[in-house]
Amino acid sequence: MRFMLLMIPKGYETAEPGTMPEDMAALEAMMAYNRSLSEAGILRAGEGLHPPSMGARISFKNRKPTITDGPFAEAKEVLGGFWIIEVASREEAIAWAARCPGADNEMIEVRQIQDAEDWPEEMRPQLEEWDKMRGQP
Numbered sequence: 001m002r003f004m005l006l007m008i009p010k011g012y013e014t015a016e017p018g019t020m021p022e023d024m025a026a027l028e029a030m031m032a033y034n035r036s037l038s039e040a041g042i043l044r045a046g047e048g049l050h051p052p053s054m055g056a057r058i059s060f061k062n063r064k065p066t067i068t069d070g071p072f073a074e075a076k077e078v079l080g081g082f083w084i085i086e087v088a089s090r091e092e093a094i095a096w097a098a099r100c101p102g103a104d105n106e107m108i109e110v111r112q113i114q115d116a117e118d119w120p121e122e123m124r125p126q127l128e129e130w131d132k133m134r135g136q137p
Contacts, residue, residue: 002044002086002113003093009080010105014071015051029101037085037096046083080106084113 012019021027037043052070059066072078087093090112097108116127 001089001093002084002115003090004111004113005083005085005093005097005100006079006109006111007081007100007102008077008107008109009103010077010107012051012080013075013078015053017051017054019051019053021048026101026103033100034083036099037083040096042085042087042096044084044086046081048081049079052078 034043034046037046052072052075055070057068057070057072059068085093085096087096090110093110093112097110100108102108116124116131119127
């Protein structure tokens with residue numbers, strides 16, 4: 001099972017463009033955590049994200065796109081980064097997320113990634129096409 005661990009740092013919603021971590025000890029602790037995910041053979045992807053002030057949101061009222069540049073005044077929680085891990089269970093994913101050396105202002109949301117077998121049988125051919133587009137077996 002694949003899970004996405006979503007890092008949600010409070011305060012990042014108002015971060016200035018180009019804001020980067022400054023705490024070297026926190027960075028080293030996070031890299032040690034990343035190494036442990038890698039060494040366990042469960043890490044599939046992981047990246048940090050630039051602040052919302054550098055992003056854009058596209059909404060689709062009446063199926064028409066409306067683009068709003070960041071920062072987003074109504075944002076209460078935003079993503080600061082993510083990991084994708086592959087483990088045997090939800091409990092294992094939560095256990096790995098709990099090992100993260102997060103700061104007082106950080107929270108991780110654990111979400112299972114949908115796989116083709118999660119979908120009704122009649123929808124699977126479309127999902128298999130999606131896998132082919134992404135170069136997946």
